[in-house]
Amino acid sequence: MNVRKITTLAAAVGTLFVSVSAMANQPLVKIDGSSTVFPITEAVAEEFQKAKKGSVRVTVGISGTGGGFKKFCRGETDISNASRPILDKEMADCKAAGIKYIELPVAFDALTLVMNPKNAFLKQVTVAELKTMWEPAAQGKVLKWNQINAAWPDTGLKLFGPGADSGTFDYFTEAVVGKAKSSRGDFTASEDDNVLVQGVSRDAGALGYFGFAYYLENKDKLKAVPVVNPKTGKAVEPSLEAVISGDYQPLSRPIFIYVNAASVDKPEVKEFVEFYLKNGAALTKEVKYVPLTDADYKHALDNFSKKKTGTAFGGHSEVGVKVSDLLKRDPKE
Structure with missing residues (x-):
């Protein structure tokens, strides 16, 4: 050299x-x-x-x-x-x-429920319906949409959500089921929100949840589900305005x-x-x-x-x- x-x-x-x-x-x-x-x-x-x-x-x-x-x-x-x-x-x-x-x-943040864009029947969801989907008693039993609401079709329900180490999981279960970490275990869980996005976007019978920002990033692949406010009875879509006004409940959190x-x-x-x-x-x-x-x-x-x-x-x-x-x-x- x-x-x-x-x-x-x-x-x-x-x-x-x-x-x-x-x-x-x-x-x-x-x-x-x-x-x-x-x-x-x-x-x-x-x-x-x-x-x-x-x-x-x-x-x-x-x-x-x-x-x-x-x-x-x-x-x-x-x-x-x-x-x-x-x-x-x-x-x-x-x-x-x-x-x-x-x-x-x-x-x-506004926890956002998302569905596949091909889903044409789900116009809104109540907290009671969400509890029927996600509570521990649903594991292995509530597997079709019409088991939650008779007006919904007899088609498969596939759920996606954050894993047990996630604060989003804790808050969602507290707000929906009534106790933090109380959830059915037979759903696709991931700490990576992108995995959840991909899962819901590929399955017509899928429903998932994660933070509002990740939904906005993926609006072209998913649809947000309006949630019925338990106090007003009005179905509200997640948005900056709905969170500030306090209308988007109970899935809005600091x-x-x-x-x-x-x-x-x-x-x-x-x-x-x-x-x-x-x-x-x-x-x-x-x-x-x-x-x-x-x-x-x-x-x-x-x-x-x-x-x-x-x-x-x-x-x-x-x-x-x-x-x-x-x-x-x-x-x-």
Whole structure:
């Protein structure tokens, strides 16, 4: 090998070493958790890194709300994305590990029921009908559409939904069946919403559910099913307006980030969360979610600045809760 090639190779190796070394020393914000919250947090992360001109790196993983809390309560992440509140066991795990957390609502999501575009008979669905489909007693028994409603055809019912590690699964079962994680087990489950999209789009008798943003991304392959509001008796399609007005119930819910209180001492984490709450409304709209009110973001920022640790929930989800009320509660640890 000639001298020029050796010199060039040495320079390349030196540059690579410097780059790896610089990345190792670069401040890092580690985030994991809900696939539902991921699009918002990813959008915030991109804008934050641009604003910091590459001086801070933010990583955002997708292991589901439950999987994210497992990592968070082991101290492996700074922030956990969650599409439902922290649960009793997770609270106990964090407490045992000495991890305190700040609970921050960041947006609303509308759980969206989707059907195959070839389905011409399903005009709306009630919560009672959904319970008949999804409750544990339906497993192996409710296999056709006419078993739910006699007006529906004698054709096969194929169900798709998030897996048990998903906060979306927890909230849906709480809202529809009446108890979190209470569900038939004979449905196609996946933490990857794209798998659910593909499943429903390929089966004329299919029905599934996931976050509103994923439905909007796949409107050409799916149809949303209007859900009858139990209080008004009116069938409502999921939309930004229906969530803001409170008409889309009971499948509208707040979504969260949880911040390790010890991580707030790191400037990059503190700055990232402040950036999130100050820019959350615009970026939430950009990725087709429903933002909180300006007053709610301001209140959340105030709670964060005061390091208000704990959860406004009692270790379980609540259906139909207002964010403004949550932020006023004294959190529990």
